[in-house]
Amino acid sequence: MPPTDASTEADTDPAARVAPGSGPDAGTRTHTGSDPGAATDCEDTLDLRLPDELIALFARGTERPGDAAAEAGEPWGFADAGVGGVGDPWAGDSGVGGGDLLDRVGGWGPVTTGVGVFQLVPVRPDRDAPLVSRWMNxxxxxxxxxxxxxxxxxxxHLRPQVDGDGRSVPCLGVLDGVPMSYWEIYxxxxxxxxxxxxxxxxDTGIHLLLGAxxxxxxxxGxxxxxxxxxxxxxxxxxxxRVVAEPDLRNxxxxxxxxxxxxxxxxxxxLPDKRAALMVRDRALRDLL
Structure with a gap:
């Protein structure tokens, strides 16, 4: 079971938001050539080789948009495409969320919310562990x-999820291009x-913490x-149904x-807490 649910405080002004800081502020918790078997009834064959320039052009066409952005100092890969811009640099990510158990969370793309454009970006521990660790502390x-x-x-905590079968996907919540929350979709x-x-x-579960x-x-939240x-x-x-199990004390x-x-x-x-089982039903989503 993922840890515990994030605490997100009740709202007084849903549209108001202060840009998250870059420090350790944190919220609360819980994947060419010819066929050698073809007919050879012609004695003469023609050995064709593509020009180097054309090969290089094809190679550039297969790069992920986020790669160039990362090299340019944009670690979350939004410099070229932008969250919600033309192309989704994470849609083809075959890393975390690459299986069928959660229908490829990494390819869900951005969604427009009342507070900005938001996207779930699967965590890469080598890139994201320092940030998540600051929030957790x-x-x-x-x-x-x-x-x-x-x-x-x-x-x-992250590695078993990242290397697992895709039943739990840890993500950064990126709002208007800024990583500001940690999520687990499971x-x-x-x-x-x-x-x-x-x-x-x-049934799909959610854990959340707000970073700042x-x-x-x-x-x-x-x-x-x-x-x-x-x-x-x-x-x-x-x-x-989407479910959650926040600690009753929270x-x-x-x-x-x-x-x-x-x-x-x-x-x-639960083994580590007494929880409130919260449910968002598909059938009731337009009523609640």
Missing amino acids: DPAVAAFWELEGPESVVEK RADLDPLARHYPARPH VADRGRGL SVLLRSVADHVLDKRPSCA TPSVSAFLSAGFRYSAEVD
Whole structure:
């Protein structure tokens, strides 16, 4: 089971947002040539070779847009295409989320929200562990995620997901080109959580933390939770419900899920906490 759910505070002004800082502010928690077998009834053959210039042109055409951006100092690869711009530099990423268990989270693309253009970008530990580790070392985050300490603690948490079968995909939440939150999108029906509630096939779970203190308590979490939950339902037609299990003690998190259109379903006793089972139903998404 992923750690615990992120706390996102209830909102007073859903549209208001202060740009996240670059420091350790954090929120709270939880994949040519000819055929040698062809007919040879002609004695003479013609050995054709493409010009070097043409080969180089083809090679450039197969590069990911994000590669050039990373070389230019844009580590999240948005310099050329931009989030929501022409082309999605992450759509062809065969890394995390490359399997079928979550319908390729890495290729879902951006979504327009009331607070900006948002995209889930699968985590690359070599690139993202330092940032996520700084967020996890905020005391408010550590109280629920319990991943504080050296960077290796976060790497140990990320690696099984990144190298696993795709049932849980850790992501950075990138808002208007700025990484500002950490998410885990996971198959709740394939998670140990399923032992504690009447799971249905393809139930999809969410964990979230907001990275910057300035992004908490302003309703930003509720806006993003609603947008991401609906994005899951749009991109996963086999999924009828998005679920979450915030710690009951984490009142701001429970409130944020309620404001995001989730309904309180039950209290569940998990190995590490007593949780509120929150559910956003496809059938009720236009009513809540």
